[in-house]
Structure formats: structure tokens, C-alpha cells
Amino acid sequence: MASEPAAVAPAATTARPSWRDSLRVYLSPPSLRMLALGFSAGLPLLLVLGTLSFRLREAGVDRSTIGYLSWVGLAYGFKWAWAPLVDRLPIPLLTRALGRRRSWLLLAQGGIVAGLLGMAQADPRASLAAVVWSALAVAFASATQDIALDAYRIESAPTDVQPALAASYQTGYRLAMIWAGAGVLWLAARAQGVEAAGYDQAAWQWAYRVMAGSIVVGVLTVLLSPEPAPQPLPRARSAGEWLNTALVEPFAEFFRRYRWQAALVLALIAVYRISDVVMGIMANPFYVDMGFSKDEVAAVTKVYGVVMTLIGAFVGGALALRLGVMRILLLGALLSALTNLLFAWLAGYGHSVPALIAVVSADNLASGLASAAFIGYLSSLTNISYSATQYALFSSMMLLLPKFIAGFSGDYVNAFGYAGFFTSTALLGLPVILLVVLAARVHPAAGSR
Known part of the structure; x- marks a missing residue:
């Protein structure tokens, strides 16, 4: 299918768009497609992590085992390893019918459905291994979908529109996480009956089947969407030449383009979300220790938190389109650090639902804004000839260091308390602000997109 022209101004336009034009981009076909595809991307994550942990614990699986099983999520951190295959390898018959990006999207979605049906069928009390292997299949297929989807988004619109597409993607992603988090619990509870207690395999089986459906x-969106304009691929004369083109060249091209400045760019990618990620590990224990009930935390984080994240994403996308990605990237880094100080203030203020609403709302607003700008920034760094491989590398890098440091967050709280911990996570944002200022002087090489 022919590529659909973007319903926005081309990237070369120098005039600043009006606010009306900046917001109208969210109603364009590429943005609406990203909303639906974002839902497809966000659905599997909790089903193999948070929701699965709830199910396993209810089934009597011990907490240590549940913790080890969370390593299933590492598939998302190492997706760069098979991204070159998704970027280059055609799927027999399917690629000819749908194109390179849509064929991989459809194949990955089929894998997600199969894995979720396997998780639905398997009873963790009888065969925990069956649940684990099915969850691993879902995580692998979901990470593959992410690779193909990021490439599809990058190739579907100019660089200046990418923050808006990222905001639409985030919106769909967050809605899917609500459905896969609170929604699946609601489905299982309704199937089991409000008066019943304990683990009910039939109820969970029904809930996971609905999730698979x-x-x-995403499937319908892929089938009804146009394939981006295909990028010419160099013809390989041998297996070694193909491996060099698929595996080595995407990374070599990035370093050739940025030279010594590549270290600066990669450093920014590695630490940009460090304040949020490190702080987020101790957020739920903090709520519990502050005396907030499950109902209070659920209402505040699922309602106010999600709404403010979506607002932040849309505002961030619109501002980046109007003012440029780097300015909003700097604003996001500053706000992410400052809102962590609000948690330090709450630690001293004590139990107060209105105060929790204010703090969570501010934190999620900053997170949504920063995420939209950051995804737009990562998209601007990719060469469209290697979009899947390079973006997979960037999006994997942004979590590895923060996740590693976050592992020590409990020890830090035990030693210095919550107020000291949240203040320290805010200070982690200071190097990020400096790196954004320095990286603002580095522009993507002409013609890379």
C-alpha cells in the first residue's frame, strides 16, 4: 500500500505553527494510528509483570519466586539484540503483502495473542513453568512489536511531528495499562463472584482471554494503515556482508554521524529518566509506610496520576512542536527533579490525601511532559535507514543504568529515610540538566532523516 502523506507541515518549514495547528496534529491520521497502536503496545507489559505477580501470589506462589520471575521483563531491555533482524529481515509472504513494518507488527501481535492464551490456559498451581514460558513468549513478542512500532512511527512523519505522535502513543499506552491492570482484576473478580475468595483458575482464564482479544x-489498525514509504536497502552479496549491514552498520553510522559528540548524546539517553525511575521503585512502599490505604493510593494514582500524565504528554508534544524538542527536554528534566522534592516535603507533612493528590498530580504531569519530549528527541537521532535498530538501542539504554541504581533504593531509604532519599533522587537530575544544555548544541546530521 502506498505511503500516506503526513497531514502536517513538512519539517523544513521555518514558520512557527499556531497553537491551533499545534493541537490539530492530534487529530491527524498518524496521531490517531499511534493512539491505537500505543494501546496494543501497552497491553502486554503489566500482564507479564504487575498483574501476573498478583495472580501468582493469590495462587500461593512465594514472594521470592515471584521476584525472580520479574526477570521476564528483561526482554524489553535487550530488544536491541534482535532489532537488526526486525529492521532488515523480510517475512515470507507476509512482507510482500503488507510491507516490512506492518508485517512484523502483525507477526508480533500474533505472538502476543498466542502467549496470552497460553497464560490463560496454564494453572500456576499445577505447572508454574507453563505460565513462565507463556509469559516469556508474550514479553519477547511484545518487545518485537515495540521495535517494529517505533520504526513505523519514525518513518510515518517528519521529525518535528514526532513529539505529538509520541504523546498520542503514550495516551494509548497508558489507557492499555489501566485496562491490563485494574481492568483485568475487575474482570477476574466479576467472573469469580464478589462473595468468593481465594484463587479461581476459571476466573483468571476468562480475564486473560479477554486481554488476548x-x-x-492493534491488529485492525495495522491492517487498515498504510505502510511507510520503503527505504532502499543495500543488496548484500554474501552472508557476511548482510550481517555487517544489519548488525554493525546501524551502530557505526551513528558514531560516524556524531563522532566524539556521540558520547554526549548516549550519556544523556542513559540518565535522562534517572530521577523518575530510581524514585519510582520506592513510591509504593512510601505510600504504605505513610499510612495511605490501597483504596486511597489506587484512586489517586489511577485517576489523578493517569489524567495528569496524559495532559503532560499532550502539552509536551504541543510545546515541542511549537518551541522545539530541546527546550521541552530541558523543561522536563527540571520538572522531574523538582517534583521529587515534593515527595520529600510529603514525607515530613504526613498523611494527607489532598497533599498526595497534589504531589502525584505534579509528578505525573512532569513525567508525561518529559516522556513526550524524550521520545521525540530519540526519534530525531535515528537515521531512517536504520530506524528500528537504532531506536531499539536508544530505548533500551535509557533504562539499564537507572534500573541498576534503583536496585539499591531500599538500602538507601533504610539508611537515610524517605526525605533524604527523595532529595537525593532530585539531585540526580542536576547532571541531566547539564547534559541537555550541552546536547542542545548537537543537531542531527543533515539528511539523516
């Missing part, structure tokens, strides 16, 4: 949102 929900992937139809």
Missing part, C-alpha cells in the same frame, strides 16, 4: 485494536 483486546489486541484486536
